Amino acid sequence: MRLLLLLTVVIATTSQISASIRSWEEAVQDVKGKKYAPKWASLDSRPLPEWFDRAKIGIFLHWGLYSVPGFGSEWFWSNWKGGDNKTVKFMEANYPPGFSYQEFGPMFKAEFFDPEKWASLFHKAGAKYVVLTSKHHEGYTLFPSKRSFSWNSKEVGPKRDLVKDVANAVRSKNMKFGVYHSLYEWFNPIYLEDKRNLFTTRNYVNDKLWPDLKQLVHDYHPSIIWSDGDWEAFDVYWNSTSFLAWLYNDSPVKDTVVVNDRWGIGIPCHHGDFYNCADRYNPGKLQNHKWENAFTVDSKSWGYRRNMAIEDVLSIEQLLKEVVSTVSCGGNALINVGPTKEGTIAAIFQERLLALGDWLSLNGEAIYGTSPWHSQNDTRNGDVWYTCVKSTFNARHPSARPRKNDVITAIYAVLLKWPENNLLVISDIVQDLHSGTHEVTMIGSEGHLKWNIESGLVYITLPDKATVESNYAWTLKFKPK
Numbered sequence: 001m002r003l004l005l006l007l008t009v010v011i012a013t014t015s016q017i018s019a020s021i022r023s024w025e026e027a028v029q030d031v032k033g034k035k036y037a038p039k040w041a042s043l044d045s046r047p048l049p050e051w052f053d054r055a056k057i058g059i060f061l062h063w064g065l066y067s068v069p070g071f072g073s074e075w076f077w078s079n080w081k082g083g084d085n086k087t088v089k090f091m092e093a094n095y096p097p098g099f100s101y102q103e104f105g106p107m108f109k110a111e112f113f114d115p116e117k118w119a120s121l122f123h124k125a126g127a128k129y130v131v132l133t134s135k136h137h138e139g140y141t142l143f144p145s146k147r148s149f150s151w152n153s154k155e156v157g158p159k160r161d162l163v164k165d166v167a168n169a170v171r172s173k174n175m176k177f178g179v180y181h182s183l184y185e186w187f188n189p190i191y192l193e194d195k196r197n198l199f200t201t202r203n204y205v206n207d208k209l210w211p212d213l214k215q216l217v218h219d220y221h222p223s224i225i226w227s228d229g230d231w232e233a234f235d236v237y238w239n240s241t242s243f244l245a246w247l248y249n250d251s252p253v254k255d256t257v258v259v260n261d262r263w264g265i266g267i268p269c270h271h272g273d274f275y276n277c278a279d280r281y282n283p284g285k286l287q288n289h290k291w292e293n294a295f296t297v298d299s300k301s302w303g304y305r306r307n308m309a310i311e312d313v314l315s316i317e318q319l320l321k322e323v324v325s326t327v328s329c330g331g332n333a334l335i336n337v338g339p340t341k342e343g344t345i346a347a348i349f350q351e352r353l354l355a356l357g358d359w360l361s362l363n364g365e366a367i368y369g370t371s372p373w374h375s376q377n378d379t380r381n382g383d384v385w386y387t388c389v390k391s392t393f394n395a396r397h398p399s400a401r402p403r404k405n406d407v408i409t410a411i412y413a414v415l416l417k418w419p420e421n422n423l424l425v426i427s428d429i430v431q432d433l434h435s436g437t438h439e440v441t442m443i444g445s446e447g448h449l450k451w452n453i454e455s456g457l458v459y460i461t462l463p464d465k466a467t468v469e470s471n472y473a474w475t476l477k478f479k480p481k
């Protein structure tokens with residue numbers, strides 16, 4: 001009887017499953033109405049919503065009261081109170097004695113903030129999602145938190161619900177909207193009291209943290225919850241698994257939302273829909289779980305720095321190297337810029353993002369919707385990174401190498417350096433080319449490329465560099481005939 005029931009369920013489910021090839025186990029997991037238990041093993045069994053793996057490129061925004069002094073980093077308040085020399089001196093030199101961090105609030109005016117302009121920039125940059133700091137460690141919220149009196153953007157500063165404004169504008173350009181949210185707040189007295197109690201009390205968690213997060217979920221329906229500030233306490237204190245079970249089972253975003261891995265000591269790189277691990281994490285090899293490389297265009301800070309120098313800013317070549325190597329290894333790239341207190345985005349950031357967008361509008365087929373191939377980084381030529389397009393999506397393991405049953409419709413090799421004498425020498429694609437069943441082209445260049453194989457290496461004659469469209473990061477396409 002039990003077996004029969006199980007069979008019917010499985011048959012009913014498999015018919016809902018698109019073209020994807022799933023194992024028996026995976027199909028059973030997908031039974032509609034499955035409830036997740038507030039335990040990591042259960043939460044980890046959730047298939048990854050496909051949109052996130054396909055998206056590949058996101059924009060990260062660190063915006064808050066730290067954008068007002070615009071000095072050091074978004075850790076300004078903590079640096080100052082912690083006695084950081086440079087920050088203390090900066091305050092002494094530029095602000096009256098007794099000036100408090102709270103006084104930055106009214107100075108955060110966002111008078112030039114035009115969310116449509118932002119969204120249009122991010123869209124042109126090729127982003128498929130945008131993540132905004134709804135609350136950083138300072139505790140100031142960019143939405144009217146019902147528990148953050150006089151410490152939110154609707155009451156103090158811009159007098160606007162910035163989360164709502166960005167969410168609406170981003171969605172009007174068909175991008176997904178996500179919220180960054182810091183679990184801890186440096187100076188929240190209720191949190192500090194729990195901390196003094198060695199996290200045996202949970203007043204902050206029960207009365208502030210989860211009500212706030214649920215407000216965010218109900219009011220803005222975020223597609224991503226990018227959690228942070230988890231490292232002072234275990235997930236047991238934060239009650240992370242209960243929140244996630246609610247999010248996956250009963251929230252209005254249960255079928256589409258994805259979360260990262262910062263949910264308590266020991267959790268990063270181990271649990272969550274995708275892993276950030278450390279900041280600017282880019283392991284350079286294939287990972288066995290969906291991951292994301294969050295990195296900054298200003299190499300020194302997430303928040304805006306008024307004294308940022310040009311040599312601190314990633315070049316387009318560096319930016320593309322991050323993007324290409326990340327996607328090749330199964331990751332997404334979350335590219336951070338810090339908006340100014342006026343609500344503008346520095347022209348140098350705009351320039352980099354638009355250059356990325358230009359590159360993606362030509363080479364995007366090697367990025368969006370792709371999967372890791374058998375090889376990530378060519379063995380012979382370390383400046384070559386591979387991706388492929390395959391016919392199936394594996395929600396259990398989106399970053400897996402192609403399997404036997406996968407039909408590969410194209411293989412891409414992105415070259416970060418133009419080879420000497422226009423002659424590219426690579427090794428890892430030799431088997432695929434050996435049979436003579438592939439045609440080789442360069443995106444942004446006419447005609448097929450000549451190639452030959454000699455003692456296990458592939459020699460590809462590239463076109464004249466002056467005739468190709470791209471100025472950096474050139475994409476070769478290997479297509480089965």
Ligand SMILES: C[C@@H]1O[C@@H](Oc2ccc([N+](=O)[O-])cc2)[C@@H](O)[C@H](O)[C@@H]1O
Binds near residue numbers: 228302
């Ligand atoms: C995205 C960033 O996240 C955190 O910084 C971290 C968090 C985790 C690690 N880590 O695990 O290595 C490093 C920096 C924040 O403190 C920082 O301000 C920024 O918001």
